Amino acid sequence: MVTVRLFAAAAEAARTEQTEVAAATVGELRDRLVQAHGGGLERVLRQCAIVVAGTRSDDDAAIAPGATVDVLPPFAGG
Secondary structure, three states, X not given: OEEEEEOHHHHHHHOOOEEEEOOOEHHXXXXXXXXXXXXXXXXXXXXXXXXXOOEEEOOOOXXXXXXXXXXXXXXXXX
C-alpha cells in the first residue's frame, strides 16, 4: 500500500485529501484512483503532476510499498 495525498482540485474531485492505494506503478495508481473515485477525478488527473517520494514521475515509474505519493494539480501563480 502507498499513501496518496491529493491537493486542491484533485482532493475536491476525490472528496478526500488522503487515501491508501495498492499500486506498483504510477499508471496503476491512476487507474485505481479512478476506479475508487470516479470520472471527475479522472479528468483532473490528466492535468496533475504525480510526485513519488519527492520526484515527479511518469506512468511507468515504480512505486515502492509504503511510499508517499502527492497528486498536484496545476497551480496558478500571482
